[in-house]
Amino acid sequence: MSLRVPWSRSWSDTGRHMKTEISGQSRRRIFKMATSNTDQISSTDDFISFLQRSCVHDLTQPLSVFTPPWPHDHALEIHFFKRLTGAYGGGQGANGQVLKWSGTTGTHLATEAIFHSAGRRVADIPSTQLGGPGVIVDISDCVTDYGIYTPEMIEERAQVKPGDVLVIHTGYSRFSWEKPESSEFGFLVRHPGPSLSFFRWVMEKELKWVGVDCGSFEHPMNTPIRFFHAGEYEKARAATINSLGTSWDQLFPMDEYYQTVHVELARCGTVFVESLGGVLPQLGTRRAWITADAIPMAETETAWARVLAYEPPTDVSLDDFLALMSRVRRHDLTSPLSVHTPQWLNYKPLSISNHKRVNAQEFGIGRNGSICEASIHLGTHMDGEVHFHSAGRAIGKMPLDYWYGPGVIADLSDVVSDLSVYTPSMIEERVDLRDGDILIIKTGYCRYGWGSADSDEFRYMIRHPGPSPDFGDWCKRRKIRWIGVDTVAADHPMNTIVRNWHPTTFAEADRKLRDQLGGSWDELYPIDHYYQDMHLNMFPFGIVHAENLAGELLSLPGGRYFIGASIPPAVEAETMWGRFFAWALTPVEGK
The missing domain is CATH 3.50.30.50 (Putative cyclase)
Structure with a gap:
């Protein structure tokens, strides 16, 4: 089957203005490796050539003013405060923008600071935790609106190793804002979510990060959405009784849920990536080397991220590929982005407003959240x-x-x-x-x-x-x-x-x-x-x-x-x- 995948490309497609359409079967068969023994790759040129011949898949949702934020957060707002012929209020010209946004808009990393006020902010997460071997698990055929997935459902389809990255494909990225089936309620309110045992399993596995292709790594009915959309919560309760024969409160006792997710999980070191998209629906279940490179914001609990999955050239085994990637050092050339970062001359500096706190919702199931505003010409x-x-x-x-x-x-x-x-x-x-x-x-x-x-x-x-x-x-x-x-x-x-x-x-x-x-x-x-x-x-x-x-x-x-x-x-x-x-x-x- 031929797939039109505008967000998934081989590194070797280097034509600057070239458009490519690569079929799902042939995407990894464009180039031949000179050697399949990765132990022989020792020189810089060999290493660079190897990476060029590897395959990359983009799992990132496009970010736009049309991208919906998590409910009650701030959508991306873009304002041109200057143009090439001059700046609003005077000054030399350029096409310059001021952005205003919440970090839950688009594909983003969520740290423990969403729950734990003393937890790490995005810039505190080391780059070594942002990437590594992992598994993409497709459960899209066994979850529906308001459904609940479990560790057993994951492990029936793939081996999840201690310290892995885990990406869960629920299929709800098909409701992303730019897709033909676009549905904000599907993507943000009705998507499936994890059982309480799932979070204990994540902690036992000591996973680096867990990513999902929907609006939240929690079930929406275990978040303030249950209060924002009480009618949807009633539908979820009814669906649970019909499918599992038990009530929502029996499945998720709120005191136990709060202690497990908002306290214990928030202190275990695992972070989460929400609103994945891109070509994830075409990938199925597979192991890969996966990265979630987030903007290193020093004072916020969430930040935009570009999420990529890497696979080997066709004549290199996955085990050899992952062994070589374990020897890779990604030297970070990025400066943390802070309210203290000086902006370019007459541009707007970064300001951050803490617009919501965990204590604002019943049962303490809220999140800490920020609204940011800045011109883009500061920081890296x-x-x-x-x-x-x-x-x-x-x-x-x-x-x-x-x-x-x-x-x-x-x-x-x-x-x-x-x-x-x-x-x-x-x-x-x-x-x-x-x-x-x-x-x-x-x-x-x-x-x-x-x-x-x-x-x-x-x-x-x-x-x-x-x-x-x-x-x-x-x-x-x-x-x-x-x-x-x-x-x-x-x-x-x-x-x-x-x-x-x-x-x-x-x-x-x-x-x-x-x-x-x-x-x-x-x-x-x-x-x-x-x-x-x-x-x-x-x-x-x-x-x-x-x-x-x-x-x-x-x-x-x-x-x-x-x-x-x-x-x-x-x-x-x-x-x-x-x-x-x-x-x-x-x-x-x-x-």
């Missing part, structure tokens, strides 16, 4: 084409394979300084850059970011180095896929509005440029061409960039890596936060 984020090119693609319109692939980290930290420029030759002298690569530029200035012990906001925001005049054209010639920088902007600050706002610093930069390149700023960077050069002159060619990279980047050596950006597929957003990784393979012991 990816600028989309449409940010400076109105005919370009929004973030959620970019193909998944665009964000992942071979690349380099170019460590220039020993040759750059305040307000200096870096050049193509500096990069080519230090790393084996190849045409079509992803390029990560390490200036070392992330050490001055807000979360660092060496934090120096003025130095980080205003005095960072930037690219030379020939840099953009060089990127086009080398067919760079996208660029990442550990500074607040990919442009030199003096090729942005910073020049006007900090004239004394501009005069210093002009003197420094004369010493470094032998010409004045206006001679070497004519403003008609070079204002926001890395934005205005690159985005129309599909070369976008990530800004404010940080995390482990400061400690990583330069060299070749497999680079990945897990970006929530926000279909109307000009820019989006994400989780950024450099993948490397650890050596086999004894070799």
